[in-house]
Amino acid sequence: DAGITQSPRHKVTETGTPVTLRCHQTENHRYMYWYRQDPGHGLRLIHYSYGVKDTDKGEVSDGYSVSRSKTEDFLLTLESATSSQTSVYFCAIRVLGEQYFGPGTRLTVT
Amino acid sequence: SQQGEEDPQALSIQEGENATMNCSYKTSINNLQWYRQNSGRGLVHLILIRSNEREKHSGRLRVTLDTSKKSSSLLITASRAADTASYFCATDAYAGGTSYGKLTFGQGTILTVHP
Numbered sequence: 001d002a003g004i005t006q007s008p009r010h011k012v013t014e015t016g017t018p019v020t021l022r023c024h025q026t027e028n029h030r031y032m033y034w035y036r037q038d039p040g041h042g043l044r045l046i047h048y049s050y051g052v053k054d055t056d057k058g059e060v061s062d063g064y065s066v067s068r069s070k071t072e073d074f075l076l077t078l079e080s081a082t083s084s085q086t087s088v089y090f091c092a093i094r095v096l097g098e099q100y101f102g103p104g105t106r107l108t109v110t
Numbered sequence: 111s112q113q114g115e116e117d118p119q120a121l122s123i124q125e126g127e128n129a130t131m132n133c134s135y136k137t138s139i140n141n142l143q144w145y146r147q148n149s150g151r152g153l154v155h156l157i158l159i160r161s162n163e164r165e166k167h168s169g170r171l172r173v174t175l176d177t178s179k180k181s182s183s184l185l186i187t188a189s190r191a192a193d194t195a196s197y198f199c200a201t202d203a204y205a206g207g208t209s210y211g212k213l214t215f216g217q218g219t220i221l222t223v224h225p
Contacts, residue, residue, distance in 0.1 A: 090153065099143075
């Protein structure tokens with residue numbers, strides 16, 4: 001157990017509303033990541049962080065922003081949710097090159 | 111862009127048989143990793159093989175890496191029904207200097223092991 005939690009675990013929201021997903025770790029690891037998983041695409045990197053206030057874009061960052069004000073928390077925000085952002089979102093931490101994933105958040109945008 | 115391509119997309123075998131999954135990638139890498147995902151759950155790290163390694167073992171898992179062919183294979187020996195899951199390869203591309211661990215995943219192989 002890598003001590004990673006995600007909240008909420010499930011969310012249904014309407015198009016155009018803002019949504020924030022939270023990833024929390026208990027072990028003070030420097031690197032954290034947000035991925036989305038869609039059928040036919042595997043996992044794709046949205047944003048990542050390499051320290052407090054240090055973040056950068058991944059492969060599919062359009063429409064998403066992130067923040068990391070504390071080592072233990074990495075927030076993913078959809079400023080104005082769209083139906084194409086319906087997905088399962090996974091957070092991960094990096095330990096000695098390996099990544100450990102949270103349980104995921106299933107987001108549905110109607 | 112999809113760095114890793116996996117083959118086959120689905121594999122169905124009987125308990126006790128070996129399962130082999132293949133992964134191909136396009137760019138130079140620091141390392142290649144294999145993950146497992148049970149239905150509806152998060153991914154679990156299985157094994158990491160560095161670009162200067164050719165083979166690695168972990169229990170019933172054997173991973174090979176051929177950087178000249180930009181390919182890797184995952185072998186699960188003596189499979190069990192509990193091995194039923196999706197298996198993903200992920201590459202940590204070499205970009206010079208610091209690695210930020212930006213993994214690119216393949217689409218995965220769905221393995222079904224029948225009792």
